Amino acid sequence: MLTKRRFLHGMTIGAAAFTVPGAFAATLTETARTGDGPFYPDKLPLDTDNDLLIINDGITPAIGEIAHLTGRLLGPGGNPVRNGFIEIWQADMNGSYIHTEGRFQGKLDGNFQGYGRFLTDAEGRYYFRTIKPVPYTLGGRFRAPHIHVAVSKSGRRIMATQALVKDHEANGRDSITRRIGDREALETLMVDYRPVPGSTIGEFTGNFDIVLGRTPEEREDGSIGGIGEPESG
Structure with a gap:
């Protein structure tokens, strides 16, 4: 049986295979910022690694199309940012977050981790295995997949x-x-999900490079949640 521990070890070695080179140019466009949104986990799950499909050493995967999300964390000149702490969170196939107020009609895929984190390597690379996002409506508000x-x-x-x-x-x-x-x-927020060549289970891979701005002191207004405290401006 391929346990989660063995799978994660394999991902660490092979993550670069899914990574598409960053879009280097004379001047890179800073990734647009949107803020956390209302459903950053109000309580982090016990399992917070970069494989959101399997919780701990469970054997039942989350429901959904498997997606390998990769990318690089880059400075404005294209220089890789090492040891950047990347967090992701998203709704499950029911349109529900693990946030207690982000459930659609009380439905929640108990096998979906819903949140993960990863420390970028020397080349600024990160990797997550998750599900391809789906559209949903929560609190009367429609959202496209993200x-x-x-x-x-x-x-x-x-x-x-x-x-x-x-x-x-x-x-x-x-x-x-x-x-x-x-x-x-807007284009800086778009991920082109493509089928993984040779996959027999319909997996996708998508690249999302994150380009930071030139003036780190200029941050979003107001307090936002998460591991890191917002910079003071």
Whole structure:
């Protein structure tokens, strides 16, 4: 049996195989920031690693299409950021978060971790195995498929944003995409999920490079949750 411990060891070795090189240019576009949203976990799960499909050494995986989310944490000049603390959280296939107030009609996939974290390597790379996000409606608010992503460094929260699905038909109805008027900024939030070659179970892989701004002292207004405290501006 492939236990979670053995699987995670394999991912550490092979994560780079899923990573598409970052989009290097003379000037990189800073990844747009959207904030945490209302459903950052109010209580972190006991299992907080980068495999959201299996909880601890369970044998029943979460429901959904398997997605390998990879990318690099980069400075504005394309330099990799090592030891960046990446957090992700998202709704399950029912449209429910692990946050106690983020459940859709009380339905929750008990096998979905819902939250994970990863420390970037020397090349700024990170890797998560999760489910391809789905659209949902919570509290009367419709959302296109997305994964929340937050970055901390040296114990301080740097930024929080959302990774959406490129070209998804629901993007035009989403409150976040409509709020961001700049097309170039919006493009920084889009992930192109592609089938994994040779996969017999319909897996996808998507690359989401996170480009930090030039002025770290200029952070989002207000307090946001998470591992790292927000920088003071």
